[in-house]
Amino acid sequence: MTQTFLQEIKEELQKGATKKDHPFRYFTLATVGLDQVARLRTIVMRKFEDDLRITFFTDSRSKKMIHLQENKKVGLLFYNAKNLMQIRIEGIAKVMGDAETKEKYWKGMSKSSKKEYTAASAPGTTMASQGQIEYLEDHDHFCVVEITPFKIEYLKLQRPPHIRVRYSWEVDRWEGEFIVP
Numbered sequence: 001m002t003q004t005f006l007q008e009i010k011e012e013l014q015k016g017a018t019k020k021d022h023p024f025r026y027f028t029l030a031t032v033g034l035d036q037v038a039r040l041r042t043i044v045m046r047k048f049e050d051d052l053r054i055t056f057f058t059d060s061r062s063k064k065m066i067h068l069q070e071n072k073k074v075g076l077l078f079y080n081a082k083n084l085m086q087i088r089i090e091g092i093a094k095v096m097g098d099a100e101t102k103e104k105y106w107k108g109m110s111k112s113s114k115k116e117y118t119a120a121s122a123p124g125t126t127m128a129s130q131g132q133i134e135y136l137e138d139h140d141h142f143c144v145v146e147i148t149p150f151k152i153e154y155l156k157l158q159r160p161p162h163i164r165v166r167y168s169w170e171v172d173r174w175e176g177e178f179i180v181p
C-alpha cells in the first residue's frame, strides 16, 4: 500500500527534473559542516533517476562544497503549494569529479550558464561594489553533485486525515510505513 505513494514521489520528482514550470524543479538543500549550523539554499534539480538519485550543479569553491567535504549527509526539501505535497529526503552526497560526467553535462549548457562557473573569485567573496565580477577565460569551477537518498518522507495535506509516509532504504529495497501526520 505504501508503494503507491513511493510511485507518486518518483513521478513528481521526475516531472520536477524535466518540466520547467513544476515546483519540484527547485528544492532546498541543507548541509551541516563542522560549524554545526544547518545551511540551506535553493537548488535546481538537473536530473532524477528511477532509483531516486538526484543531480545538481554547483561551483566547486562554494560553501556547500566545504560542508560536503566535512559531512556528506544532506537534507532536501521539495514543496508543491498547488497540491500541498511535501517531500523530505535525507541522503549521501557524492561529488562527481570524473571528466566524463562533467563533460556530459557541460556540453549541453548554454554559454551564459557556463559563464556562471567562471568567476575569478569564489562565490561568497566580498566585492568593492555591486557587479564587479571578473571572469576566467580558460578555466571553470563547474561541479556535478549526486545525492543518493536513504530516507524519504511524504506528506500530503488534504481533508483530514492527512497522509504521511516514511520510507527507509533497507539493504536492497524501500520499506515504507504510515506515520501520524
Ligand SMILES: Cc1cc2nc3c(=O)[nH]c(=O)nc-3n(C[C@H](O)[C@H](O)[C@H](O)COP(=O)(O)O)c2cc1C
Pocket (backbone or CB within 6 Å): 026, 039, 040, 041, 042, 043, 044, 045, 056, 057, 058, 059, 062, 063, 064, 065, 123, 124
Ligand atoms: C532560483 C534559484 C536557483 C538556484 N540554483 C542553484 C543551483 O542549481 N546550484 C547552486 O549551486 N546554487 C544555486 N542557487 C544559489 C544558491 O541558493 C546559493 O545562494 C549558492 O549556491 C551559494 O550557497 P552556499 O554558499 O551555501 O554554497 C540558486 C538560487 C536560486 C534563487
